[in-house]
Amino acid sequence: MNTQDLAYALTQVVHNFGAVAVTAGAAGGRWTQAATEPKRQRRLQWLVLGGWVAQILSGATFGGISYASFGQFPEIHGIAVAALRLKITCAVAGVSVSTLLLARARAWNETQRSHAWSALLGFAAIALCAAAFLRWFS
Amino acid sequence: MNALRSAVIIVALGLSSAAFSEQGPMTSPAEGAKEAGLVTITSPAEGAKVGLSGIKVAFEVTQAPKGDHVHVFVDGEQVAELRQLKASYTVDKLTAGRHWVCFRVVDKGHTPVGAEKCVTLNAGNVPPMVYESNKPESKKP
Numbered sequence: 175m176n177t178q179d180l181a182y183a184l185t186q187v188v189h190n191f192g193a194v195a196v197t198a199g200a201a202g203g204r205w206t207q208a209a210t211e212p213k214r215q216r217r218l219q220w221l222v223l224g225g226w227v228a229q230i231l232s233g234a235t236f237g238g239i240s241y242a243s244f245g246q247f248p249e250i251h252g253i254a255v256a257a258l259r260l261k262i263t264c265a266v267a268g269v270s271v272s273t274l275l276l277a278r279a280r281a282w283n284e285t286q287r288s289h290a291w292s293a294l295l296g297f298a299a300i301a302l303c304a305a306a307f308l309r310w311f312s
Numbered sequence: 313m314n315a316l317r318s319a320v321i322i323v324a325l326g327l328s329s330a331a332f333s334e335q336g337p338m339t340s341p342a343e344g345a346k347e348a349g350l351v352t353i354t355s356p357a358e359g360a361k362v363g364l365s366g367i368k369v370a371f372e373v374t375q376a377p378k379g380d381h382v383h384v385f386v387d388g389e390q391v392a393e394l395r396q397l398k399a400s401y402t403v404d405k406l407t408a409g410r411h412w413v414c415f416r417v418v419d420k421g422h423t424p425v426g427a428e429k430c431v432t433l434n435a436g437n438v439p440p441m442v443y444e445s446n447k448p449e450s451k452k453p
Contacts, residue, residue, distance in 0.1 A: 178378070182421060240423035248422040249383055251390050312422050 181239045189232040193305070195225025196268060197298040204291035207284065215287075219276045222294055226268035229301070233261070254312035257304040264301035268294060349376020351415050351429035361434045365405050369431060371415045373397035378425045379417035385430075386413055408436030 199222035207215060237247050250258065275290045282290070354370045356362060373379055376397070384392040384401045392401060394415075403413060414430035 176378075178419070236421065240419075240421055243378075244419070244423050244425055246424050249390070249416070249418060249424055250422055 178239060178243050182236070185232050185235045185239065188228055189236075192225045192228035192232060193298070193302060195221050196229065196294070197302065199225060200291055200294035200298050204288065204295050207287055207291060212280070215279065216276070219272060219279065223269065223272040223276060226265055226272060230265050230269070233265070248312070250308075250312040252311065254308050257308035257311065260304040261301050261308065264297040264304070268297045268301075271297070349379050349417055349425065349427035350374050351376075351382075351417060351427050353413075353415070353429050353431045356431065356433065359432050359434060361437075362406070364408065364436050365403075367403040367406065367413075367433065367435070368400050369403065369413045369433075370400035371398070371429065373415075373417050373427065376417050376425060376427050378419050379427060380420045381418060383416045383418055383422075383424075384413070385416065387411055403433075406433070406435040410434055 199218050203215065203218045203222065210218075240246065240248050271290055271293050275287070275294070279287055279290075350373070352372050352374065354372060356367075356369065371382070373382065379397060382394045382397065382399075383390055384394060386403055386406075391403075394401060397417075401413070401415075403411075411433045412430050413433060414428060417425050417427040419425055
């Protein structure tokens with residue numbers, strides 16, 4: 175078995191589960207918050223934060239594997255670069271908002287929490303769309 | 313707590329993959345050179361005089377087990393991505409003068425594997441001083 179392919183595949187597994195966590199976690203938080211007890215809400219907040227951290231680490235690992243194998247980073251241009259920048263921006267925003275939500279949720283009212291969840295869901299959706307462009311335009 | 317545990321596991325997986333990638337090159341430099349492969353430009357010949365449009369450049373990649381596809385460059389600008397390891401690329405238009413067409417082998421993740429070949433083309437019927445006015449060093453990718 176090719177070591178690089180294995181490394182790319184394992185990293186992709188983490189990246190895919192990260193994508194599921196940030197999207198499903200934010201959707202769950204957004205649409206069930208009124209009916210969910212605070213303890214469960216907090217678990218969802220941790221799940222989304224963990225998902226974004228996993229996205230960043232696994233994304234960086236893709237580049238790390240390329241560099242470790244060939245001493246160079248992947249060669250991407252144009253739309254792919256724009257899509258990658260968008261993904262990174264969403265990930266940074268996702269980590270920031272989910273951290274803020276974890277720290278401040280108790281002091282916020284339902285509307286404020288709902289806005290935070292909506293923003294997180296938006297970042298996840300944009301990152302997912304950007305990932306498709308990064309994949310097929312690189 | 314299950315969600316928290318899941319998040320911790322996801323992060324741990326990410327960290328372990330990151331640590332895996334920091335173990336250094338997965339192949340030794342000698343192995344790497346052997347595995348990089350070889351690109352041959354079968355036509356036109358190096359320095360060939362060509363027209364200003366529809367210039368077909370044929371190449372073949374051999375001995376590149378890690379190579380997946382090829383990125384094509386004209387004068388240092390990536391112009392195409394070819395999914396074959398033996399094919400040709402047609403340069404639509406060139407200005408009169410010296411130009412460079414390069415084929416770079418990359419892996420599935422678009423990382424150059426170290427195999428690359430360029431060919432110099434002299435486009436149009438122009439005197440030699442026009443060729444010399446172009447700077448090859450700054451134009452090659």
